Amino acid sequence: MKDREFILVAHTSLPPKERLLHYIDQIYQNSIVTNNGPLVKDFEQKLKEVLGVRFALFVNSGHTALMMAIHGLKSKGKILTTPFSFISTLQSILWNDCQPIFADIETLTLSIDPNRVEDVLMKGDRYEAIVATHLLGNICDVEALEYLSTKYSVPIIYDAAHSFGIQYKEASIFNYGDVSALSFQAYKVLNTVEGGALLTHHSQLYEDLFNMRYFGLDVQMTPYNVGLNGKNSEIHAAFGLCNLESWERDRSRRKEIYYQYVDFFTKYNWCFPKYREGIESNYSYFPLICKDEQERNQLEVFLLKNQIQSKRYFEPSLNTVFELGFDYQPMPISESISGRVLCIPLHANLSHEDIQYILSVFDSFQNR
Ligand SMILES: Cc1ncc(COP(=O)(O)O)c(C=O)c1O
Numbered sequence: 001m002k003d004r005e006f007i008l009v010a011h012t013s014l015p016p017k018e019r020l021l022h023y024i025d026q027i028y029q030n031s032i033v034t035n036n037g038p039l040v041k042d043f044e045q046k047l048k049e050v051l052g053v054r055f056a057l058f059v060n061s062g063h064t065a066l067m068m069a070i071h072g073l074k075s076k077g078k079i080l081t082t083p084f085s086f087i088s089t090l091q092s093i094l095w096n097d098c099q100p101i102f103a104d105i106e107t108l109t110l111s112i113d114p115n116r117v118e119d120v121l122m123k124g125d126r127y128e129a130i131v132a133t134h135l136l137g138n139i140c141d142v143e144a145l146e147y148l149s150t151k152y153s154v155p156i157i158y159d160a161a162h163s164f165g166i167q168y169k170e171a172s173i174f175n176y177g178d179v180s181a182l183s184f185q186a187y188k189v190l191n192t193v194e195g196g197a198l199l200t201h202h203s204q205l206y207e208d209l210f211n212m213r214y215f216g217l218d219v220q221m222t223p224y225n226v227g228l229n230g231k232n233s234e235i236h237a238a239f240g241l242c243n244l245e246s247w248e249r250d251r252s253r254r255k256e257i258y259y260q261y262v263d264f265f266t267k268y269n270w271c272f273p274k275y276r277e278g279i280e281s282n283y284s285y286f287p288l289i290c291k292d293e294q295e296r297n298q299l300e301v302f303l304l305k306n307q308i309q310s311k312r313y314f315e316p317s318l319n320t321v322f323e324l325g326f327d328y329q330p331m332p333i334s335e336s337i338s339g340r341v342l343c344i345p346l347h348a349n350l351s352h353e354d355i356q357y358i359l360s361v362f363d364s365f366q367n368r
Pocket residue numbers: 061062063064085086088089133159161162182183184185195196
């Protein structure tokens with residue numbers, strides 16, 4: 001029997017070569033490869049239309065977008081954040097010399113719990129911002145967080161690295177928050193190989209971020225604010241423009257797989273996070289929450305032996321990354337979930353046979 005190919009947890013959507021060449025031809029005609037060129041502008045315009053936002057700024061990574069968002073709100077001091085996210089969320093806070101204060105997560109959605117956010121805010125300390133993550137194709141309780149943002153005058157930054165294309169109550173999820181930071185890294189729903197974007201409805205914030213992206217210089221090349229080199233290239237924009245043509249088709253395929261998984265794992269009483277009511281997800285991840293850490297580790301090894309990749313999104317719980325030099329704040333839910341979570345393959349390249357095979361491996365795991 002032919003060896004089965006290794007099944008990856010995620011997959012990079014490469015655009016059809018002829019579509020990419022169409023844009024590469026334009027680059028050669030324009031002789032412009034970077035510095036806010038025509039394809040970057042075109043990509044930003046399309047992002048605004050597709051995502052229903054006033055301002056979009058294409059940058060060179062999701063992490064850069066987060067660092068810029070925090071800096072753009074002139075944050076210096078305490079930032080309230082989630083312990084359950086990728087380390088980029090925490091690093092972007094520390095990079096800005098801010099102090100992370102954590103609020104634990106909801107068990108059902110794994111996103112920051114607004115009740116715990118309010119417990120912290122009520123104590124009266126000043127907070128510069130809330131940095132919350134829309135995680136693994138799900139979303140935060142945006143209405144509750146909006147209410148708290150107004151009540152306590154704290155801006156909200158969404159780490160939206162996983163959230164391209166998500167709708168809530170039939171409108172863009174990016175209607176919520178002061179600024180959202182997206183990632184277009186190779187395995188994301190929309191990829192530009194590497195890249196990210198900042199989305200906002202505030203014109204002053206957009207102008208500040210626009211200048212910050214280009215060494216802090218304004219359009220007259222006069223120093224305007226503290227900046228970095230956050231720009232991205234015409235080649236990366238070309239990938240984005242091509243992939244914008246196919247992301248919805250990929251989402252439909254992922255949605256089919258997602259619901260096959262839901263049927264199977266519900267039938268066999270596996271635990272997995274539930275989508276918040278009113279969301280149309282991008283179906284980008286399928287996290288399972290095992291009984292305990294031992295079961296998670298056994299499952300991971302069992303899948304690997306059967307040629308299936310899985311990923312611990314996310315471990316460790318960020319409040320336990322002591323190497324980065326802050327005091328321990330216990331977050332029992334996040335710490336427990338981090339030790340038990342495992343994401344299984346979910347992408348548009350999975351065939352019907354792949355899914356049948358993955359589910360058969362789960363059958364064997366249960367009957368081992
Ligand atoms: C939740 C989260 N935030 C931020 C990032 C950083 O994005 P990038 O890899 O584009 O810098 C990632 C990357 O995977 C992520 O998962």
